[in-house]
Amino acid sequence: MVFQGSDWCVPCMKLDREIWISEEFIKYSDENLIMLKVDFPKKRKNTLTKVQQEHNNELAEKYNTAGYFPFIVILDNNGNVIGTTSYKKLSPKKYIEIIESFQS
Secondary structure, eight states: OEEEOTTTOHHHHHHIIIIITSHHHHHHHHHHOOOOEEEOOOSGGGOOOHHHHHHHHHHHHHHOTTOOSSEEEEEOTTSOEEEEEOOOSOOHHHHHHHHHHTTO
Protein backbone atom coordinates (compact mmCIF):
# COMPACT_ATOMS: atom_id res chain seq x y z
CA MET A 1 0.00 0.00 0.00
CA VAL A 2 1.56 3.27 -1.14
CA PHE A 3 0.40 6.50 0.48
CA GLN A 4 1.25 9.27 -1.95
CA GLY A 5 0.53 12.77 -3.09
CA SER A 6 0.86 12.15 -6.80
CA ASP A 7 0.71 15.78 -7.91
CA TRP A 8 2.58 17.59 -5.14
CA CYS A 9 4.92 15.23 -3.26
CA VAL A 10 8.33 15.29 -4.97
CA PRO A 11 9.65 12.12 -3.24
CA CYS A 12 6.41 10.37 -4.26
CA MET A 13 6.98 11.31 -7.88
CA LYS A 14 10.60 10.15 -7.68
CA LEU A 15 9.51 6.82 -6.19
CA ASP A 16 7.06 6.35 -9.03
CA ARG A 17 9.60 7.31 -11.70
CA GLU A 18 12.60 5.45 -10.25
CA ILE A 19 10.97 2.31 -8.81
CA TRP A 20 7.28 1.67 -9.49
CA ILE A 21 7.40 2.06 -13.29
CA SER A 22 10.72 0.27 -13.79
CA GLU A 23 10.51 -2.98 -15.76
CA GLU A 24 12.27 -4.85 -12.95
CA PHE A 25 9.80 -3.72 -10.28
CA ILE A 26 6.74 -4.23 -12.49
CA LYS A 27 7.81 -7.83 -13.18
CA TYR A 28 8.45 -8.44 -9.46
CA SER A 29 5.21 -6.87 -8.31
CA ASP A 30 3.14 -8.71 -10.94
CA GLU A 31 4.45 -11.99 -9.56
CA ASN A 32 4.63 -11.21 -5.83
CA LEU A 33 2.51 -8.24 -4.74
CA ILE A 34 -0.88 -6.63 -4.88
CA MET A 35 -0.11 -2.93 -5.21
CA LEU A 36 -2.56 -0.36 -3.89
CA LYS A 37 -1.85 3.33 -4.34
CA VAL A 38 -3.66 5.49 -1.80
CA ASP A 39 -3.46 8.93 -3.37
CA PHE A 40 -4.02 12.35 -1.84
CA PRO A 41 -3.74 14.79 -4.77
CA LYS A 42 -4.06 18.53 -4.19
CA LYS A 43 -4.66 19.92 -7.67
CA ARG A 44 -8.30 20.50 -8.54
CA LYS A 45 -7.97 18.65 -11.86
CA ASN A 46 -6.91 15.49 -9.96
CA THR A 47 -9.66 15.60 -7.34
CA LEU A 48 -10.86 12.14 -6.36
CA THR A 49 -14.49 11.17 -6.12
CA LYS A 50 -16.00 11.67 -2.68
CA VAL A 51 -16.29 7.89 -2.21
CA GLN A 52 -12.64 7.32 -3.19
CA GLN A 53 -11.43 10.16 -0.95
CA GLU A 54 -13.37 8.72 2.01
CA HIS A 55 -11.89 5.28 1.35
CA ASN A 56 -8.36 6.73 1.19
CA ASN A 57 -8.97 8.68 4.40
CA GLU A 58 -10.06 5.49 6.18
CA LEU A 59 -6.92 3.67 5.03
CA ALA A 60 -4.75 6.58 6.18
CA GLU A 61 -6.43 6.63 9.60
CA LYS A 62 -5.63 2.95 10.00
CA TYR A 63 -2.18 2.64 8.39
CA ASN A 64 -0.65 6.13 8.09
CA THR A 65 -1.66 8.00 11.23
CA ALA A 66 1.46 10.21 11.11
CA GLY A 67 0.58 11.39 7.59
CA TYR A 68 3.94 10.61 5.98
CA PHE A 69 4.31 10.80 2.19
CA PRO A 70 5.38 8.66 0.53
CA PHE A 71 4.72 5.91 3.02
CA ILE A 72 4.78 2.26 1.96
CA VAL A 73 3.03 -0.32 4.11
CA ILE A 74 3.65 -4.01 3.42
CA LEU A 75 0.90 -6.34 4.59
CA ASP A 76 0.89 -10.12 4.82
CA ASN A 77 -1.89 -12.31 3.41
CA ASN A 78 -3.91 -11.77 6.59
CA GLY A 79 -3.74 -7.97 6.44
CA ASN A 80 -1.15 -7.60 9.19
CA VAL A 81 1.55 -4.95 8.78
CA ILE A 82 4.90 -6.68 8.35
CA GLY A 83 6.96 -3.65 7.37
CA THR A 84 7.01 -0.02 6.35
CA THR A 85 9.38 2.08 4.30
CA SER A 86 9.47 5.28 2.31
CA TYR A 87 11.38 6.84 -0.57
CA LYS A 88 15.01 5.80 -0.75
CA LYS A 89 17.41 6.63 -3.56
CA LEU A 90 18.02 3.00 -4.55
CA SER A 91 17.89 0.81 -7.59
CA PRO A 92 14.71 -1.21 -8.15
CA LYS A 93 16.68 -4.34 -7.21
CA LYS A 94 17.70 -2.88 -3.83
CA TYR A 95 14.18 -1.63 -3.19
CA ILE A 96 12.83 -5.12 -3.87
CA GLU A 97 15.36 -6.49 -1.37
CA ILE A 98 13.94 -4.16 1.31
CA ILE A 99 10.42 -5.36 0.60
CA GLU A 100 11.51 -8.99 0.68
CA SER A 101 13.33 -8.46 3.99
CA PHE A 102 9.96 -7.88 5.68
CA GLN A 103 8.86 -11.39 4.77
CA SER A 104 11.76 -13.07 6.58
